[in-house]
Amino acid sequence: MLNYFNPNNILVIINRLRKFVFALFIIVLLIGLFEALVLSPEDYKQSDSVRIMYVHVPSAWISLGIFSLISILSFGILIFKNKNFSLITKSLAPSGFLFNVIALVTGSIWGRPTWGTWWAWDARITSMLLLAIFYLMFILSWRITDDTDKAIKASSVIAIIGLINVPIVKFSVDWWSTLHQPASVNLLKDTTIHSSMLVPLVIMTAAFALFSLLIFLMKYNTELIKIKNKGLDRL
Amino acid sequence: MYGKKVKLRAFFILLIFLSVSLAIFLVFKSLEENVVYFKSPTEVKNLPELETKKIRVGGMVKKNSIRTNELEINFIITDYKNELVVSFKGSVPNLFEEGKGVVAEGFLKDRSYLKAIKILAKHDENYMPPEVNEALKENK
The missing domain is CATH 1.20.5 (Single alpha-helices involved in coiled-coils or other helix-helix interfaces)
Structure with a gap:
């Protein structure tokens, strides 16, 4: 069983998995886009601009999810000195950052016609910008030093400190008065989004998650090859 | 271990x-x-002293309170406890509507009057197709 986690075997598995994930991503994305752009109705107030939500909300969820994952793994990196975890967090960051930026940009495009402004310094939007900065710091911490051990430590500390920001992003709309609306999809309370709009939202989230997985597998593959090229057969 | x-x-x-x-x-x-991005009319009322800096006040646009003439638009922001009159010159966002959320940015003239320089519409967390909204209205 443990043999599956040997990097050499992982390389073989990743290569097989990548093609499968790519095909699945294309299929789910096409279904999601068709649902979001054609089948789903327009909103009673925002009409067609509601369709921006099908990109905005999944992007925000995925970027928050990936950052949480990076942070939790970072605890493992610092406590157990697990080098494999640091390869995983390093490979996860780019797609998380990408979706964070997409969430900010699409939110801005939606905000202009709906709120009447491109940008507002309210708690949700500002904390989301802070999350993007944490992502950027995390990614840059690998670039500014050639000393791998230093980069691992610095990036893990950044991710752990950034974890504090995650609940702030999530609950900012409940704790403070913000321009951003509160969550529509809730696990404990009623969901205030009509089912015909929830379906494309869920499918698009699955599509973006698959895309993140794909990018992660490609990055992780590269990291493993880099290590192989150094002539090391174990981490 | x-x-x-x-x-x-x-x-x-x-x-x-x-x-x-x-x-x-x-x-x-x-x-x-x-x-906090904005204060409620009640918070404005309870301010220890009148704010001279730019301020944002948010709440609901009171039903039947929007008055427009060629020069400006007047309406009342309410949090169902206290009210605040707002006057504004310029165009308002599409979602600005009676009974819906609004944030007005501007300068307080007194505790119940704000001269706005910017109006932002606040969207709520409800998403539904127009037919459902009609059905909900009929059931009311």
């Missing part, structure tokens, strides 16, 4: 994490005033 060093590191890192969290929590607690 784990070595002493691992346990010590785990304890040390958790301790640092918790103290930084606590510090940030306290910072936000004391900055509460600045973290």
Whole structure:
């Protein structure tokens, strides 16, 4: 069983998995886009601009999810000195950052016609910008030093400190008065989004998650090859 | 199961994490005033002294309170306890509507009158197709 986690075997598995994930991503994305752009109705107030939500909300969820994952793994990196975890967090960051930026940009495009402004310094939007900065710091911490051990430590500390920001992003709309609306999809309370709009939202989230997985597998593959090229057969 | 060093590191890192969290929590607690994007009419009423700086007030647009003429638009922001009259010259966002959320940015003339320089519409968390909205209205 443990043999599956040997990097050499992982390389073989990743290569097989990548093609499968790519095909699945294309299929789910096409279904999601068709649902979001054609089948789903327009909103009673925002009409067609509601369709921006099908990109905005999944992007925000995925970027928050990936950052949480990076942070939790970072605890493992610092406590157990697990080098494999640091390869995983390093490979996860780019797609998380990408979706964070997409969430900010699409939110801005939606905000202009709906709120009447491109940008507002309210708690949700500002904390989301802070999350993007944490992502950027995390990614840059690998670039500014050639000393791998230093980069691992610095990036893990950044991710752990950034974890504090995650609940702030999530609950900012409940704790403070913000321009951003509160969550529509809730696990404990009623969901205030009509089912015909929830379906494309869920499918698009699955599509973006698959895309993140794909990018992660490609990055992780590269990291493993880099290590192989150094002539090391174990981490 | 784990070595002493691992346990010590785990304890040390958790301790640092918790103290930084606590510090940030306290910072936000004391900055509460600045973290909120807008004040409610009740908060404006209870201000110790009249704010001369730019301020944002948010709430619901009171039903049947929108008056427009060639020059400006007047309406009342309410939080169902207190009200505040707003006057504004310019165009309002599409979603600005009676009974819906609004944030007005501008200068207070007195505790119940705001001269706005910017109007933002606040969208709520409800998403539904027009037919459902019609059905809901009929059931009311």
